[in-house]
Amino acid sequence: MEKLKSLADLKRIREEAKEKLELRVKGDNPEGLVQVKVAMATCGIASGAKPIMDFFVEELDKRGIGAVVTQTGCMGYCYAEPTVEIQLPGQEPVVYGFVDRKKADEIIEKYIKNGELVDGIIPVNYEKID
């Protein structure tokens, strides 16, 4: 495949893949999307939050799950970084601590796909940080 060099190239490729894209994007409304928030303050980044965010972005797309992946600040759980907050549509958010690639995979397969809670939840009431 030729190398992507400009946004115009990307536009062309996206148009070619439009049918597939439309199927996925039109299938869900924004409220119907899974929200994944990776804590990305100094503590998170130093503990390896970036590769975890890369992993979520790549795998959610690959596995065809409609999701919004964003960054948040520090929630005060610096000891448990990287932490990831997952909010399934219409549910309360859940925060997982000490997330590595293996845990991230488990979160996608079990929690995001089936709503089945997995180990590693930080069990406290906290206020959402925007």
Place this chain on the structure above:
Amino acid sequence: MKEIALHILDIAQNSIRAEADEIRITLSESLASDTLSLVIADNGKGMDEESCRRATDPYFTSRTTRKVGLGLPLLQMNSGMSGGNLTIESEPGHGTTVTATFRYSHVDRPPLGDVSGTIALLIISNPRINIIYIHGCEGREWSLSTSEIKEILGDDAVTDLSIVSSLREIINENVAEVRKFQPSYDKY
């Protein structure tokens, strides 16, 4: 922080918290003058003189979730260790500009790391903020911005996870072009 890319991700987070709607990230390399400079400029709410002065104090933070703030101190340490320095200019209501310089060839200068991936992540996770990335090298430069992507691909493209790998590739290709007149850059 082991890479310049991680510092970018970290310091940009300060701008996001300062409610900036434009963040300009400029990375300039020059072997000729043996310098690497990183400038992160935002139009957020800025800091007063006192906060600005204390921003590099590890025990100063505007957060309430914890008592330390290490992002700027760590960047200051890394630039200082590699023969450069860190300056912060800020004006309340107008924004903040953080400039870190490094001696390019210094053994303690962190490697650039995954800068393209970092910029791609910043773009898709902050669709409302215009992220401008400028890569300069010996007088040549290349840039990419959120507004440019929105203009060409449509507004909703910037939240589409599948564009991350494409953006990374586009940034890599173009940055390589900007640097390629100097084969010696490859070893960094």
